[in-house]
Amino acid sequence: MLRLYGFPISNYYNRIKMALKIKGLPFTEGRAAPSQETDYLQRNPLGVIPTLEIDGLFLAETQPILEYLEERFPETRRLLPQNPVERHRVRQIINYIDVHIDKPIRLLRDAEKLGTQPALREVVKNEVLRAVSALNAIALFNPYIAGHEITFADCAAYCTLPWFDLLAERHLGERLLGPLQGFMPYRNFLDQNPDFAEIHKTAEKQLAVLERARRMAAAQNP
Numbered sequence: 001m002l003r004l005y006g007f008p009i010s011n012y013y014n015r016i017k018m019a020l021k022i023k024g025l026p027f028t029e030g031r032a033a034p035s036q037e038t039d040y041l042q043r044n045p046l047g048v049i050p051t052l053e054i055d056g057l058f059l060a061e062t063q064p065i066l067e068y069l070e071e072r073f074p075e076t077r078r079l080l081p082q083n084p085v086e087r088h089r090v091r092q093i094i095n096y097i098d099v100h101i102d103k104p105i106r107l108l109r110d111a112e113k114l115g116t117q118p119a120l121r122e123v124v125k126n127e128v129l130r131a132v133s134a135l136n137a138i139a140l141f142n143p144y145i146a147g148h149e150i151t152f153a154d155c156a157a158y159c160t161l162p163w164f165d166l167l168a169e170r171h172l173g174e175r176l177l178g179p180l181q182g183f184m185p186y187r188n189f190l191d192q193n194p195d196f197a198e199i200h201k202t203a204e205k206q207l208a209v210l211e212r213a214r215r216m217a218a219a220q221n222p
Contacts, residue, residue, distance in 0.1 A: 001028075001053075001054070001055065002020065002025060002026070002027035002028070002052065002053065002054050003027060003028045003029070003030055003052070003053040003054075004016055004017060004020065004027055004028070004029050004030070004050060004051075004052055004053075005029075005030045005031075005032035005043075005049065005050060005051040005052070005053065006031075006032055006049035006050035006051065007031060007032070007033060007049060007206070008199070008202045008203050008206050009203050009206045009207055010049055010050060011102070011159045011160040011163055011164075012049070012050055012062040012159075013049055013050040014159040014199050014203065015062055015066070015152075015155040015156060015159045015160075016050055016052060016062060016065055016066065016155075017029075017199060018154075018155045018158065018159060018195075018196060018199055019066050019069060019079060019152065019155050020069070021195045021196075022077055022079065022150060022155075023069065023073060023076035023077050023079070024076060024077070025069070025073060025076060032049055032050075032051065033049065034047055034048050034049055035047050042058075043058040043060070044058065044060040045060065046060065046061075048060070050062065050065070052065050054072075063094065063098075063152075066079070066152050066155070067080070077150075078149075079150065079151050079152045079155070080151065080152060081146075081147075081149065081151065086146065086147060089138060089146050089147070089153075090146045090151045090152055090153040091153075092138060093135065093138060093139060093145060093146055093153040093156065093157065094152060094153055094156045096131045096134050096135050096138075097131075097135075097156045097157060097160050097161065098156065098160075100127055100128065100130065100131035100134070101128050101131045101132075101160070101161070101164055102160055102164060104123075104124040104127045104128055105124060105128065105164045105167050105168055105171070106167075107120075107124065108120060108121065108124045108171050108172070109167055109170075109171055112171055121171070121172055124172065125168075125172055125176065128168065128176045129176060129179070132176060132177060132179050132180050133179070135180055136179070136180060136181055139180075139182070141181075141182035141183075141185070141186045143186070143189055144186075145157045145186065154190070157183075157186075158187065158190050158196060158199075159199065161177060161180070161183065161187075162187060162200070163203070165177040
């Protein structure tokens with residue numbers, strides 16, 4: 001029995017959810033928020049999400065969880081290519097997304113709460129644009145981001161890039177993924193799969209709820 005803990009607005013939670021669907025592994029979902037409570041830290045030592053429970057074992061950190069699933073269930077659809085060069089391309093794409101797009105924009109979002117210096121915005125913008133340029137150099141969109149077969153790179157791209165493009169617009173005043181050639185047709189292609197489209201629809205609903213709550217709180221505390 002597999003049970004995925006987290007929240008559907010988390011791109012990391014959704015990456016595991018997408019991989020489980022692709023692999024055809026039955027799972028249930030449990031809501032969990034980041035926590036520093038002792039009980040939760042015993043399951044996830046950083047106190048973050050997601051966490052995957054499998055046969056009483058609790059696994060943390062998204063990419064290690066995904067690679068565990070690849071090794072634990074070798075009879076399911078493979079999401080890491082067998083060819084070493086193709087496998088490296090998948091991991092390289094994931095690194096560009098996680099380290100050079102997700103992390104800088106997330107840092108900027110958190111810094112906004114404390115008041116952000118213009119210099120930080122410029123650093124983040126340059127880092128993300130460099131990552132987009134790097135993705136243009138190695139992404140294939142043929143039809144999947146790393147080639148002919150769907151991989152973990154698609155889980156990362158599909159579940160991260162659209163939302164962080166919106167975050168960039170909110171915190172930098174502009175969308176930064178426009179120069180990523182082929183991304184919109186690629187996303188539209190993946191949206192045709194109802195399992196994948198459900199991931200985005202669920203996230204959109206949750207984000208709308210949170211946005212309404214934020215506006216109500218702001219109105220009550222002008």
